[in-house]
Amino acid sequence: MRYVALLRGINVGGKNKLPMALLRDALGKTSFYGVTTYIQSGNIVFNSDLKSAQCADIIRDLLKAEFDLAIPVIVKKQEVISDILKANPFKTRTIENSKFMSFGFLNESPAQEKVKVTEEFSNDMETFKIVDNVIYFYCGVGFGKTKMTNAWFEKKLGVTSTMRNYNTTLKLTEL
Incomplete structure (x- = not known):
């Protein structure tokens, strides 16, 4: 399944600094595959065989463990984002x-x-x-x-x- 993860409050006004290259590398060590990020505001697109809530938990835990960031993570299927636009x-x-x-x-x-x-x-x-x-x-x-x-x-x-x-x-x- 292709997912979109939206991180809240990343790289805004000098707070919650998170280089996307480091985030991609860290996510590459999880069960996710085909990981890409888009611009610096915390947008991740990836594939996973897990449910969206499980993916959000993995990303949230990784952000805390690897980057000491406790921030909200919202994960939606990419097709849901398309439906929202439509x-x-x-x-x-x-x-x-x-x-x-x-x-x-x-x-x-x-x-x-x-x-x-x-x-x-x-x-x-x-x-x-x-x-x-x-x-x-x-x-x-x-x-x-x-x-x-x-x-x-x-x-x-x-x-x-x-x-x-x-x-x-x-x-x-x-x-």
Whole structure:
């Protein structure tokens, strides 16, 4: 099975430094194969015969043991990432300007009452839809200007999230 692992908070603002070459080497010593990384923000694509939860545990344990990093790891089948792109409710806007589209990958589906309350903050320029364990977020004001950050979504929804922009998400389906 081909998987995508998304590490939260890697190489951001000088925190949680993790060279991708060292990570690839360490993962090469596990049961994973065909391991590749994409850019410096903690994106791993690999093959494994294990279930996604087992893969997440292996990566989380490896990050702690080898790099002394205790960070969230979200693992999804690569085909699920493709399905998420296809299900994007903001496809028309994304085609017009993909730099304003991102996806929040959640470690679990948030409680529906929290989703309902959070979605009340959605507006024309910062619009989002939460479906199962994914946030589809079209941010027309730009991600540097919004108050709806990854941390904001985590606080509102009570779950762990890691965000990826449209181009990164698309690339992860192609590797």
